[in-house]
Amino acid sequence: MDHKRKPTAHEIEIIEARSVLQADYDQAKEDGDEDVMAGIREVVADLDAELREAGVKGPFPPLDPKPRAARKRSTRRRQEAPNLPKAKASNSTIGREYAGKYRPSLFLTLTLPSYGRVHPDGAPVNPDTYDYRRAARDIVHFAALFDRFVQNYRRVSGRKVQYFATVEPQRRGAPHIHMGVRGTDPRAMIRQLTEATYHQVWWPHFDHEVYSPGHMPHWDYTTSRFVDPDTHEPVPTFDEVMNLMDEVDDLEPAHVVRFGQQVDVKGILGGTEEAGRHIGYLTKYLTKSIGDVIEPQSNRAARHYDRLHEELCKTPCSETCAVWFRYGVVPVGANAKTQPGRCRGKAHRRDTLGLRGRRVLVSRKWTGKNLTDHKADRVEFVRQRLAEAGIAPQDISRFRIAPAEPGDPDVPPREYLIMSMVSEKIRQRSEYDIARMVPPDQDHDSRETVAPQQDSADKDAA
Numbered sequence: 001m002d003h004k005r006k007p008t009a010h011e012i013e014i015i016e017a018r019s020v021l022q023a024d025y026d027q028a029k030e031d032g033d034e035d036v037m038a039g040i041r042e043v044v045a046d047l048d049a050e051l052r053e054a055g056v057k058g059p060f061p062p063l064d065p066k067p068r069a070a071r072k073r074s075t076r077r078r079q080e081a082p083n084l085p086k087a088k089a090s091n092s093t094i095g096r097e098y099a100g101k102y103r104p105s106l107f108l109t110l111t112l113p114s115y116g117r118v119h120p121d122g123a124p125v126n127p128d129t130y131d132y133r134r135a136a137r138d139i140v141h142f143a144a145l146f147d148r149f150v151q152n153y154r155r156v157s158g159r160k161v162q163y164f165a166t167v168e169p170q171r172r173g174a175p176h177i178h179m180g181v182r183g184t185d186p187r188a189m190i191r192q193l194t195e196a197t198y199h200q201v202w203w204p205h206f207d208h209e210v211y212s213p214g215h216m217p218h219w220d221y222t223t224s225r226f227v228d229p230d231t232h233e234p235v236p237t238f239d240e241v242m243n244l245m246d247e248v249d250d251l252e253p254a255h256v257v258r259f260g261q262q263v264d265v266k267g268i269l270g271g272t273e274e275a276g277r278h279i280g281y282l283t284k285y286l287t288k289s290i291g292d293v294i295e296p297q298s299n300r301a302a303r304h305y306d307r308l309h310e311e312l313c314k315t316p317c318s319e320t321c322a323v324w325f326r327y328g329v330v331p332v333g334a335n336a337k338t339q340p341g342r343c344r345g346k347a348h349r350r351d352t353l354g355l356r357g358r359r360v361l362v363s364r365k366w367t368g369k370n371l372t373d374h375k376a377d378r379v380e381f382v383r384q385r386l387a388e389a390g391i392a393p394q395d396i397s398r399f400r401i402a403p404a405e406p407g408d409p410d411v412p413p414r415e416y417l418i419m420s421m422v423s424e425k426i427r428q429r430s431e432y433d434i435a436r437m438v439p440p441d442q443d444h445d446s447r448e449t450v451a452p453q454q455d456s457a458d459k460d461a462a
């Protein structure tokens with residue numbers, strides 16, 4: 001910014017509006033609300049253009065901070081490919097055909113390993129020996145394990161395996177995944193695949209807590225980094241620890257997650273009663289929040305979930321997680337505003353026991369629709385829900401729309417236009433929220449509510 005002159009009141013207003021929008025943008029990003037994000041991006045681009053026009057020199061902080069330069073990864077930390085046969089790749093998305101016309105599908109259930117014997121309500125038989133640490137770490141890295149499974153599946157089958165999957169918690173609090181796969185493969189192959197699939201977590205090791213809440217590193221303004229509360233020595237950053245790890249020869253990953261022994265594989269034919277029941281499994285949990293799904297069945301189960309939650313609070317959820325401070329590591333991106341030890345990530349929440357937003361995972365070619373189709377579906381879906389709730393779009397057929405000429409006295413000030421755009425968005429959003437509270441028609445196709453998530457969910461799954 002140009003420091004030679006004082007910004008005008010008008011410029012300060014724009015800059016303030018921009019910072020409010022940044023906060024909204026971050027929230028929308030956390031919620032995965034692409035529409036709101038796109039809207040804010042447009043408004044901010046306009047604001048920046050106006051600031052520049054007014055002579056304020058950029059660069060202005062980007063809404064999405066630039067990704068860090070990728071650390072050159074040591075070959076030691078590469079994910080090893082599991083020992084699996086590799087089929088010749090084909091573009092087919094479907095599986096084998098039987099008797100010239102039957103093309104069955106598979107229904108798989110993948111679970112995590114045992115952490116100790118449990119009662120039917122999910123509470124451990126022996127809470128003292130139950131492996132809570134492993135259970136919590138597996139929860140945090142479950143999504144990455146599933147991504148790895150799909151990659152391996154595609155490699156082993158040689159086809160672009162298409163699936164529809166839902167993640168849900170078991171009574172013991174571990175996630176498992178129901179997966180409908182188009183086409184069939186030999187059961188033995190699926191078992192071999194499940195056994196061979198694993199995900200290595202190449203992070204600094206986090207087995208020993210160095211700092212505890214109330215006695216955390218603090219920000220040192222002279223050196224601009226976090227220091228030990230007693231010695232005032234700098235606390236190493238995530239990247240510094242990783243670089244150090246590259247020097248070690250026989251380095252072990254911080255954690256390895258794999259599936260449990262229990263794999264359920266069923267072949268099903270479309271249109272049969274059995275197929276309907278399995279689709280029921282897949283959709284059963286979509287209408288519930290995860291919090292409802294893991295309602296404890298007993299006092300001991302509630303104590304079990306509390307204990308698991310306690311462990312999740314001590315488990316770093318990402319490279320940027322502020323929980324890293326506990327283990328004497330400054331997380332990626334930490335600055336003076338970071339509160340050591342405290343992370344708002346979904347992985348640490350009690351109500352979902354660490355399960356994050358990705359409940360429904362659908363491969364890109366499952367429906368044959370592309371992103372534009374899904375977007376159009378979504379617009380139509382929103383319109384229908386609003387209509388059901390009796391909210392009609394404003395009739396603009398009587399209006400004549402023409403671009404405003406420069407200096408037109410009827411054009412309101414720019415910041416007014418921006419703020420009214422923002423409030424219009426908020427109004428539309430709340431109308432839609434109200435519409436969603438109105439129960440939909442009985443015969444309304446509930447699967448439609450799933451469609452909007454498909455491609456966005458697949459982006460990180462693919």
Ligand SMILES: [Zn+2]
Pocket residue numbers: 315316317318321322323343344345347348
């Ligand atoms: Zn976290």
